[in-house]
Amino acid sequence: MIIKAIASGSKGNAYYITDGRTPLLLECGIPIKELQIGTGFKLSQVGGVIISHQHNDHCKSISDCIRAGLDIYAPSEVYTVKKVKGHRCKEIRPLKGFTVGTFYILPFECDHDCVNYGYLLHSNHSGERLLYFTDTYMVKYKFDGITHIMAECNYSVEAVDYSIAHGYIPASLKERLRMSHMSIDNLLEFLKANDLSKVQQIYLIHLSENNSQAEEFKTAVQKLTGKEVFVC
Secondary structure, eight states: EEEEEEOSSSTTOOOEESSSEEEEEOOSSSSSHHHHTTTTSSSGGGGOEEOOOOOHHHHHHHHHHHTTTOOOOOOOOHHHHOOSSSEEEEETTOOOOOEEEEEEEEEEOOOOOOOOEEEEETTTTOOEEEEEEEEOOOOOOOOSSEEEEEOOOOOOOHHHHHHHHSSSTTTHHHHHHHHSSSHHHHHHHHHHHHHOOOOOOHHHHHHHHTTTHHHHHHHHHHHHHHEEEEEO
């Protein structure tokens, strides 16, 4: 499995993955020109764009991707909010699997302030299984046989308190973060609850610009899991 973070964070998200047969985009929250560059100007070869939810940092260029001839897989709310429709817009539902090329993809519900899905992607070509979730404070499911994890690790409570004390963010933001984004503590608890015996790599995504501590997060996940960890 090849995983490349084209963009990650509140300013925009887009990730390129491939099992050697089917390239996919997870999210399209940046301008299409940046997607073209990030895919090595091979955007037309992408098998589909998988979108988690309706916020602009995850689906900004959905219309441009459709015009470029790419199939979109997303919750129906994404199409409603972005006012797009047509045969390229594939509506997906939680726990209803679908196939894109050599990938079988299972969506599952994540807790955010809007309808939001995570995805378990199984490659029928390589046998690898990628777990992807973002913009959620918890994941209520357990997973077996995962080989790769892309997980939001947005903030730490200590960093948020520091940002509030120094006036970087308003105190009112703390509650929203607590109920809509994954903290390092919650991520560690999630990892403890799952079978990581086959995991090869863990990617920490969607870190907060003001409220994260990248090296500390990476060290904590490495210490707990013993796996190769990357910060995106």
